Amino acid sequence: MTSQNIVQFDGPTILKAENVAVYYGDKQVLRDVMLSVPTHKITALIGPSGSGKSTLLRCFNRMNDLIRGARVEGQVTYHDQDLYDPEVDPVEVRRRIGMVFQKPNPFPKSIYENITWGARINGYRGTMDELVERSLRRAALWDEVKDRLHENALSLSGGQQQRLCIARAIAIEPEVILMDEPASALDPIATLKIEELMHELKENYTILIVTHNMQQAARVSDYTAMMMLTEDRNSATVIEFGKTQAIFTHPRDRRTEDYITGRIG
């Protein structure tokens, strides 16, 4: 395949996909995926719709397990541990590799409970008030909600809800946060806030983000992986990977260039 365009990252990597293929029932949606996710960086997955970005993202915290008939082949490793080893508990994986979804999905409970629930089930023993404040501050939401912590989270605006979901995810101290088009349902100002937030978060977390918005990828990410349907158009794979700047200025793959310049959409 086009593996010559996948630049091996030489720093520390935390997640790795090797020869990954995903099937939904009989249909193969991903094939031959090679990807290394650099530690404490933001990596963007870009590509046209239907190129399997979200499917690949869900491989990294075993959310594909929840889809009936989904099957993952190849190796997905986290700290060199194969995540699909039968010994591995998907619950433990998801605790360490958090996720933020496309549509904000806070629990229909209070803001406070949204933060504390995950910590509680994971056996957090510190002071809950502190945890709530710390998490909301890191998610740049504290000032907006500190006086209404016990109101229902559904009363927040869409952008606030999404930052609450990020706060909820970081409250359980994951190492990696997977973000599945986290700003696609938000207005430009809310989107900007989320992007600023991501910059601050990468000091402590590794972020892997799916986005269909190339400007966003260029703005926020350090590394970019380009995904595309294969020639036969039956399944998709990563066709190019490298520093974001390099990808956007000197794409090696013709298809990446076409996509970035708007010739494929």
Added chain:
Amino acid sequence: MSLRDAAFESMLQRRQLRGMIFEAIAFLAILIGLLTLALLFYDIITSGVERLSWDFLTSFPSRRASRAGILSALAGSVFLVSLMSIFAFPIGIGAAIYLEEYAPRGWLTDLIQVNIANLAGVPSIIYGLLGLGIFARLAEPITGGRTLLAGALTMALLVMPVVIIAAREAIRSVPSEIRLAALGLGATRWQMIRGHVLPYALPGILTGTILAISRALGETAPLITLGALTYVPFVPDGLRSQFTVLPIQIFNWVTRPQEAFHTNAAAAIIVLLAILLSMNALAIYLRYRFEKRLMK
């Protein structure tokens, strides 16, 4: 051309007329149902209201119609339904959770589903024979025969499909994003269910349990087959006590030839319907609140 238009016009008029007649007939059909309901209430209230009194509610049955009351039947109904709830609700809700949240696709799940659909349609009198054969006779050392316990167990099996079907619907209405959010935080399946799915589905599940209770309150046939005594001049004093319930008391009075007992039956029906209608109102209220929450 204009001639054909005229033909079409007159045709259309005929078609419209046919439509209006049909609409009137269909409306009449609904009216018949509503009218019967009104007649039924009217008939029962006019036949029974004179007999309603505090004495009627607090007296034991008697061979003299004017002194008979429904205390033992009322108490029996309350005890039976409460005991039944203890068995039926945890098991029924548990089964619903399994089928919605755990069950893999396969023959066993299919079998369980067909089976529940069939059980929901098995005539209630057959549950009575099941109760007679298993709870009253086979398990006599435990239940003590045709007792409150045997009756409650029989009734629990009878309402179980109602509980399961309603609870499944309520659980199915929980948005899947909530489930994903919980699992994404590293929750186990049960933590997700307890923390989010059940609280969200609770009003719907409660509506189902209320329906099940009202179904049980009105059931007569299975308890007759089980042999619930019709003359019980006492309030049940334990699980292995003999008992009667309101519908059986009503049945007993209806089948007497004397008119005074028919009046008693009508009065007892008023009490039974009052209980059932309040439960119905509660269920409608809960469903309304539930739907309002789903709108968000």
Added chain:
Amino acid sequence: MATRSAERVITGDEAVRAALRRKAGRNIPELIIRWILLACSLISILTTVGIVGVLVFESAAFFSEVPLGDFLLDTQWTPLFADKRFGIWPLVVGTLMTSTIAIAVALPLGLLSAIYLSEYASPRLRSTIKPILEVLAGIPTVVYGFFALLFVTPLLERVIPNLATFNAISPGIVMGIMILPMVASLSEDALHAVPVGLRYGAFALGGTKFEVSTRIVVPAALSGIAASFILAISRAVGETMIVAIAAGQRPVLTFDPREPIQTMTAYIVQVSLGDVPAGSLAYRTIFAVAMLLFLMTLVLNIASYFIVRRFREVYE
């Protein structure tokens, strides 16, 4: 949970790998819960096994004394008399007669109500009528029995000459009213599931509301409507209290609905109320009758289940 520091060595961290594999210790409660919930749903299977077991066990004892041929071919049913005959037909005909009358009332009224609610009624009228129909469906059958015997029968006596106090007509009609809400509600669900586009298509061709409703929507919903009809028949066949109160206790082979009759269910009630000793032949008759009743409703219920399942698949 320590705050994470950037210096921490991450690649190949053996502690993390061990933690990821901690599965066994943590999942035992989960497994137990899963098994408990599975057990809950298996109770429903056990219920069926119990029903079939009891019926088969007692009917087998019955048929070891009474030949199946007598049961199916004899036309007299007198197990409680000195001259015992065990022909099931009088009870079956009684059951079919009351059920037929009930269905003749419930199906047309139910379907018409469903069409009205689904195609004609304003949302407001619909949301008023549906709860009332639910009340109608929730009235205990013993109450309907009272109504049939003490209100409908006297009313019918004025119209129909030679109507006996106990007869098949009055409980049949009342039973029809009782199952009407079920037919209406299930048929309405089926009509409601017909895609709106189909209606628009027919309207665009110049159909009147009546034509669209009866020639397009009803045929499209036919399997759902059929399923509701089948369930209604099953309900009527198994209904007990109305017929036990108002139809009589005379198991005689007759096709005259004005006369007292006895249904299968009413016979079971009659024996249960009496002092028939357990284990006697008379006691076992009720299980043989119930077995037949169970088989009849089983066939109907399963048929309706699969029809509904198929029609769901069509629209999903």
